[in-house]
Amino acid sequence: MGDNTRRLxxxxxxxxEKVRPTADQDKRLxxxxxxxxxxxxxxxxxxxxEASVMLTGSVAKGTHLSHxxxxxxxxxxxxxxxLEDIKRLGLEVGERVASELGVKPERRYAQHPxxxxxxxxxxVDIVPAYNTEKGTRIITAVDRTPHHTEYVKKSLSEEQxxxxxxxxxxxxxxxxxxxxxxxxxxxGYLCELLIHHxxxxxxxxxHARRWTPPVVHVYAPDQIEPCDSPLVVQxxxxxxxxxxxxxxxxAFSHFVxxxxxxxxxxSEKFFTPIRIDASAETVKRVLSEKGTTLVSVVLERLPPxxxxxxxxxxxxxxxxxxxxxxxxxxxxxHTFCWAGQGRAIIFLESQSVSTHPIRFNLGPHITTSWExxxxxxxxxxxxxxxxxxxxxxxxxxxxxxxxxxxxxxxxVRRILEKGHGLGRQIRKALRGSRVSLDPLEAATSGEVxxxxxxxxxxxxxxxxxxxxxxxx
Amino acid sequence: MGDNTRRLxxxxxxxxEKVRPTADQDKRLxxxxxxxxxxxxxxxxxxxxEASVMLTGSVAKGTHLSHxxxxxxxxxxxxxxxLEDIKRLGLEVGERVASELGVKPERRYAQHPxxxxxxxxxxVDIVPAYNTEKGTRIITAVDRTPHHTEYVKKSLSEEQxxxxxxxxxxxxxxxxxxxxxxxxxxxGYLCELLIHHxxxxxxxxxHARRWTPPVVHVYAPDQIEPCDSPLVVQxxxxxxxxxxxxxxxxAFSHFVxxxxxxxxxxSEKFFTPIRIDASAETVKRVLSEKGTTLVSVVLERLPPxxxxxxxxxxxxxxxxxxxxxxxxxxxxxHTFCWAGQGRAIIFLESQSVSTHPIRFNLGPHITTSWExxxxxxxxxxxxxxxxxxxxxxxxxxxxxxxxxxxxxxxxVRRILEKGHGLGRQIRKALRGSRVSLDPLEAATSGEVxxxxxxxxxxxxxxxxxxxxxxxx
Numbered sequence: 001m002g003d004n005t006r007r008l009x010x011x012x013x014x015x016x017e018k019v020r021p022t023a024d025q026d027k028r029l030x031x032x033x034x035x036x037x038x039x040x041x042x043x044x045x046x047x048x049x050e051a052s053v054m055l056t057g058s059v060a061k062g063t064h065l066s067h068x069x070x071x072x073x074x075x076x077x078x079x080x081x082x083l084e085d086i087k088r089l090g091l092e093v094g095e096r097v098a099s100e101l102g103v104k105p106e107r108r109y110a111q112h113p114x115x116x117x118x119x120x121x122x123x124v125d126i127v128p129a130y131n132t133e134k135g136t137r138i139i140t141a142v143d144r145t146p147h148h149t150e151y152v153k154k155s156l157s158e159e160q161x162x163x164x165x166x167x168x169x170x171x172x173x174x175x176x177x178x179x180x181x182x183x184x185x186x187x188g189y190l191c192e193l194l195i196h197h198x199x200x201x202x203x204x205x206x207h208a209r210r211w212t213p214p215v216v217h218v219y220a221p222d223q224i225e226p227c228d229s230p231l232v233v234q235x236x237x238x239x240x241x242x243x244x245x246x247x248x249x250x251a252f253s254h255f256v257x258x259x260x261x262x263x264x265x266x267s268e269k270f271f272t273p274i275r276i277d278a279s280a281e282t283v284k285r286v287l288s289e290k291g292t293t294l295v296s297v298v299l300e301r302l303p304p305x306x307x308x309x310x311x312x313x314x315x316x317x318x319x320x321x322x323x324x325x326x327x328x329x330x331x332x333x334h335t336f337c338w339a340g341q342g343r344a345i346i347f348l349e350s351q352s353v354s355t356h357p358i359r360f361n362l363g364p365h366i367t368t369s370w371e372x373x374x375x376x377x378x379x380x381x382x383x384x385x386x387x388x389x390x391x392x393x394x395x396x397x398x399x400x401x402x403x404x405x406x407x408x409x410x411x412v413r414r415i416l417e418k419g420h421g422l423g424r425q426i427r428k429a430l431r432g433s434r435v436s437l438d439p440l441e442a443a444t445s446g447e448v449x450x451x452x453x454x455x456x457x458x459x460x461x462x463x464x465x466x467x468x469x470x471x472x
Numbered sequence: 473m474g475d476n477t478r479r480l481x482x483x484x485x486x487x488x489e490k491v492r493p494t495a496d497q498d499k500r501l502x503x504x505x506x507x508x509x510x511x512x513x514x515x516x517x518x519x520x521x522e523a524s525v526m527l528t529g530s531v532a533k534g535t536h537l538s539h540x541x542x543x544x545x546x547x548x549x550x551x552x553x554x555l556e557d558i559k560r561l562g563l564e565v566g567e568r569v570a571s572e573l574g575v576k577p578e579r580r581y582a583q584h585p586x587x588x589x590x591x592x593x594x595x596v597d598i599v600p601a602y603n604t605e606k607g608t609r610i611i612t613a614v615d616r617t618p619h620h621t622e623y624v625k626k627s628l629s630e631e632q633x634x635x636x637x638x639x640x641x642x643x644x645x646x647x648x649x650x651x652x653x654x655x656x657x658x659x660g661y662l663c664e665l666l667i668h669h670x671x672x673x674x675x676x677x678x679h680a681r682r683w684t685p686p687v688v689h690v691y692a693p694d695q696i697e698p699c700d701s702p703l704v705v706q707x708x709x710x711x712x713x714x715x716x717x718x719x720x721x722x723a724f725s726h727f728v729x730x731x732x733x734x735x736x737x738x739s740e741k742f743f744t745p746i747r748i749d750a751s752a753e754t755v756k757r758v759l760s761e762k763g764t765t766l767v768s769v770v771l772e773r774l775p776p777x778x779x780x781x782x783x784x785x786x787x788x789x790x791x792x793x794x795x796x797x798x799x800x801x802x803x804x805x806h807t808f809c810w811a812g813q814g815r816a817i818i819f820l821e822s823q824s825v826s827t828h829p830i831r832f833n834l835g836p837h838i839t840t841s842w843e844x845x846x847x848x849x850x851x852x853x854x855x856x857x858x859x860x861x862x863x864x865x866x867x868x869x870x871x872x873x874x875x876x877x878x879x880x881x882x883x884v885r886r887i888l889e890k891g892h893g894l895g896r897q898i899r900k901a902l903r904g905s906r907v908s909l910d911p912l913e914a915a916t917s918g919e920v921x922x923x924x925x926x927x928x929x930x931x932x933x934x935x936x937x938x939x940x941x942x943x944x
Contacts, residue, residue: 212839213867230867253838253867260842290859291829291874331828351830356803356823357763366725367684370732377937387762391930395685395702395725400930402763458863458872465849 008202008266012166015271019165021066029059032122033071036097040075040126043096049089052076052131056145058188061152063164065172069122074146076131079139087112090128097126109309111141134237147237152192155236163201166271167191170201173273174258175460176251184248186255193217193233193243208259213252257461265468274463278453280440286456287439292333293353294456295408296442297321297346297416299429302339310339313423318346320422324415329355330408336455338448344429345442349456353408353437363390363397373397409435480674480738484638487743491637493538501531504594505543508569512547512598515568521561524548524603528617530660533624535636537644541594546618548603551611559584562600569598581781583613606709619709624664627708635673638743639663642673645745646730647932648723656720658727665689665705665715680731685724729933737940746935750925752912758928759911764805765825766928767880768914769793769818769888771901774811782811785895790818792894796887801827802880808927810920816901817914821928825880825909835862835869845869881907 021029037053044051057072058064075093077086091107094115098105106116114127130139134147156164168191171177176185186194197217198204213230223239224232230252231244262270287294302310318335325332331351338345363376380390380399388400406414412435419427436442443449454460493501509525516523529544530536547565549558563579566587570577578588586599602611606619628636640663643649648657658666669689670676685702695711696704702724703716734742759766774782790807797804803823810817835848852862852871860872878886884907891899908914915921926932 209842249866250864253864256838257845257864260845264842264846286859289874290872291877333830351828358805358823366728370681370736373729373732374736377934378941381934381937387758388928388930389934391933392722392725392729394721400762402761405763456860458860461863462849462853462861465853469850 004263004266005202005206008205008263011266011268011270012163012201014268015166015169016162018271019065019067019169020162021064025066025069026059029069029071029122032119032124033059033073036071036073036101036119036124036126039097039100040073040093043093044075044089047089050078051089054146054149056149057125060149061156061192062158062161063152063156063168063188063192065165065168071122071124072145073124073126074142075126075128076146077128079130079132081130083112083140086128086130090114090126093128094126097124138238144235144237144241148189151237152189152196155196156192160195160199163204164192164195166201167195167204169271170258170262171255173271174254174464175273176254176258179246184246185251186247187243190233190243190247193236197233205259205263208256209263211252211256211259213249215252254461258464261464261468267468269467270464274454274460274467276450276453276463278446278449280443280449283439283443283449283452283456286453290456291351292456293350293408293437294439294452295348295350295412296436296439297348297412298434298436298442299344299346300434302342302344302429310344311337314339314344314346317422318348321346321348321412321415325350325408325411328411329357329359329403330411334455334458336451338451340445340447345448347439347442347452347455348408348412350408354405355403355411357402357405358387359401359403361399361401363399366392366395366397409437476735476738477674477678480677480735483738483740483742484635484673486740487638487641488634490743491537491539491641492634493536497538497541501541501543501594504591504596505531505545508543508545508573508591508596508598511569511572512545512565515565516547516561519561522550523561526618526621528621532621533628533664534630534633535624535628535640535660535664537637537640543594543596544617545596545598546614547598547600548618549600551602551604553602555584555611558600558602562586562598565600566598569596610710616707616709616713620661623709624661624668627668628664632667632671635676636664636667638673639667639676641743642730642734643727645743646726646936647745648726648730651718656718657723658719659715662705662715662719665708669705677731677735680728681735683724683728683731685721687724726933730936733936733940739940741939742936746926746932746939748922748925748935750918750921752915752921755911755915755921755924755928758925762928763823764928765822765880765909766911766924767820767822767884768908768911769820769884770906770908770914771816771818772906774814774816774901782816783809786811786816786818789894790820793818793820793884793887797822797880797883800883801829801831801875802883806927806930808923810923812917812919817920819911819914819924819927820880820884822880826877827875827883829874829877830859831873831875833871833873835871838864838867838869881909 033055040053054074054076055071056074057070058068059071075090091113094105098115098117101117101119103117103119107113108116114125117124127142129142129145132138132143138144168177168188171186171191178185179187194204195201198207214232215230216232218224218232218234220234220239224234224242225240227242227245229242229245229247230249231247233243235241235243258270314337318337322332322335325348332348333351334349336347364373366373376397377390380386385401386399387402390397390399416433439452443452505527512525526546526548527543528546529542530540531543547562563585566577570587570589573589573591575589575591579585580588586597589596599614601614601617604610604615610616640649640660643658643663650657651659666676667673670679686704687702688704690696690704690706692706692711696706696714697712699714699717701714701717701719702721703719705715707713707715730742786809790809794804794807797820804820805823806821808819836845838845848869849862852858857873858871859874862869862871888905911924915924
């Protein structure tokens with residue numbers, strides 16, 4: 001065991017060397033921040049607006065990764081200022097900065113709009129917020145961020161900041177970092193609090209191996225709102241809030257399994273994404289071995305929508321398509337999405353390309369008024385569609401109608417045409433989409449092929465296991 | 473409404489004329505009873521056994537139907553006599569009666585064995601029981617019967633006995649009479665208590681139209697055992713017992729619907745079973761219209777088993793076959809049985825003749841010890857059967873294997889070969905059974921064809937509705 005722990009620490013040290021930004025990198029980020037905050041301060045002072053500029057996020061906290069060049073710049077306004085003014089001023093500031101730097105501003109939406117711009121290789125977000133007192137009620141969702149930044153800066157040691165970086169890299173390599181995608185993983189702030197709680201990454205790993213949900217870290221249990229999350233970590237800045245609220249059971253379980261695998265066979269390999277190199281032939285062969293059908297819905301022209309917002313909408317659309325298809329008698333067993341370069345694809349894996357013949361239609365209960373039951377019976381009895389019944393199942397009428405047997409492609413097209421239940425902002429894109437049974441028609445890049453192969457095999461954890469145990 | 477009630481009463485009167493036995497019929501039954509009770513009394517007195525003979529059942533109560541020639545003859549022993557002696561003596565008496573009448577005794581089993589014999593056109597059951605005091609705990613299940621007989625004899629008026637006959641005929645014509653078959657319908661004693669409660673058949677019908685489960689008739693609510701039956705009728709002879717315990721929600725609901733149909737369009741037609749006359753061609757056409765497949769499991773040689781016991785076993789076997797087939801990926805939507813002339817058939821209606829390709833296999837939870845999870849992973853990863861995973865669904869491992877695609881006939885054969893979960897006494901018969909996809913191969917009589925047509929159309933209530941409304 002002791003030997004094992006030392007190996008774990010050794011791996012950890014090597015990873016720190018890779019993911020800790022160099023002094024030069026940090027100096028450069030700092031210079032860019034100073035340049036931009038200077039522009040902002042001058043602009044606001046020219047306007048006579050009272051506000052302060054603050055660097056927040058992982059760069060401010062010192063928990064950023066060497067390959068993560070993001071600046072989160074907050075403009076903090078007095079709480080008395082109307083929200084409309086703040087939104088407007090925030091966007092004006094963003095445009096002024098972009099114009100002075102000679103780059104294009106991109107308007108993005110979280111709870112309220114903010115500006116994103118790319119300056120050289122650095123992504124800069126310029127976000128307006130309220131300068132609230134710590135511990136008081138926040139006004140907008142981002143008002144907590146400055147307090148989180150302050151809390152982490154003062155609470156984590158330099159070593160713990162490095163260990164946070166290691167944790168983030170571990171999660172990132174295993175698709176568990178971030179909460180805004182299909183994973184429902186771990187946010188950066190959650191990583192910082194977990195390292196603060198367990199002290200080091202190796203200690204977190206050896207505890208997480210035995211995690212049984214719910215895992216609860218609270219200091220004021222009576223103040224947190226009840227929840228059924230697998231992980232509950234009370235926010236030191238706002239005791240009502242569970243920092244891990246967005247972490248799904250799936251992501252939690254993945255982390256526990258990965259902690260076990262990593263603890264058993266510590267290796268730097270756990271910090272590198274699993275590389276798969278799918279060929280069209282492999283994808284074809286695996287589908288044929290499974291005997292399933294893969295339907296792809298290709299959205300060629302996505303509306304201008306932030307990735308954080310795109311994923312939930314794709315996911316929602318995929319869930320809706322699956323639900324409707326299952327209702328229509330298609331045995332869909334899995335859905336997954338891919339997005340990139342302004343395109344997106346929803347994939348649906350089905351056990352059959354055609355529907356089952358019978359559709360069960362629920363009618364009234366026998367406790368409904370007889371007049372209604374009689375009307376139902378009269379209608380159904382004279383309907384040519386009914387192939388069996390109406391009959392009673394327990395205390396409820398049911399009839400069977402024969403489905404027009406349709407191919408799943410046609411089934412998907414019909415659902416898309418109606419468009420209800422699909423992600424609102426991409427409904428239009430879905431309507432003009434292509435639906436195909438040939439996965440290779442959709443797979444226009446190796447990246448798409450890799451996604452398909454990984455999802456139809458569902459073998460991300462298996463791959464980690466193989467790598468760890470040197471088998472396969 | 474008044475007009476309607478009068479029509480209802482008129483129908484009721486006409487039915488009474490048909491179902492009330494003639495004086496000659498009753499005289500004949502009485503003579504046969506006297507003959508048999510004489511034989512029994514003499515036999516027991518020769519043996520020096522203290523016991524009395526009693527006529528029980530519907531003939532004794534005066535609620536029997538003209539076409540129902542059954543005598544239930546009870547031999548009542550003192551409560552001190554050991555059960556083994558009673559069982560032995562009961563069978564000896566049965567044999568003696570059969571021998572003196574020159575007929576063949578049939579040994580049958582309820583909770584304990586009794587003798588059935590056919591004398592001319594009368595079915596005679598000779599049943600040993602304990603002569604318990606009314607209101608005291610019974611020893612065997614049949615000990616209540618004499619008390620039920622006494623209760624009904626003294627409580628029902630002659631008119632109410634006739635109305636009980638009408639109710640029984642109504643239920644019988646609609647497959648709701650009796651509790652020992654697939655219907656889970658209304659027992660004779662329940663019919664008598666319902667008529668006692670509502671006074672007349674028309675009054676029962678007009679109340680039953682608005683029945684909302686649970687319908688509760690109790691006089692000592694604290695004494696009855698809690699149950700979730702749709703109908704609760706406390707036994708006047710044993711307050712712990714719900715006389716309607718065996719009545720299913722399905723049978724209850726059928727009765728409510730039929731009460732509405734009959735009330736609305738009173739007609740003698742409701743007292744005649746729906747006649748269907750199925751041809752092989754009709755059965756073929758309906759199946760082809762539905763697009764479903766009908767598998768028949770034909771049991772050519774049934775063991776000597778009473779019909780009351782055969783039905784539950786057939787039903788159990790059908791349920792088991794369905795469950796197993798669904799597990800194996802066959803979309804079975806309906807099962808039904810037929811039995812007659814020493815043969816029985818289990819029918820399975822399926823949406824497809826072949827399985828779906830993927831089987832989902834559940835593995836351990838992530839809270840299981842890592843050693844067990846690792847062993848599971850190691851085994852699954854090296855297995856050639858796995859086509860996807862293992863992966864996590866929530867906090868549980870799942871893997872996908874490809875099913876060998878098989879035809880439903882082969883699927884049924886494999887389940888029958890194993891034989892677990894099938895009705896114990898017919899397991900042997902099932903093993904030597906034929907399994908066929910051709911419904912006409914099994915349909916060796918018009919009666920079987922009628923059963924098939926009625927079940928694949930599931931239209932018994934629809935037919936009643938059509939007849940009542942003169943449509944179709």
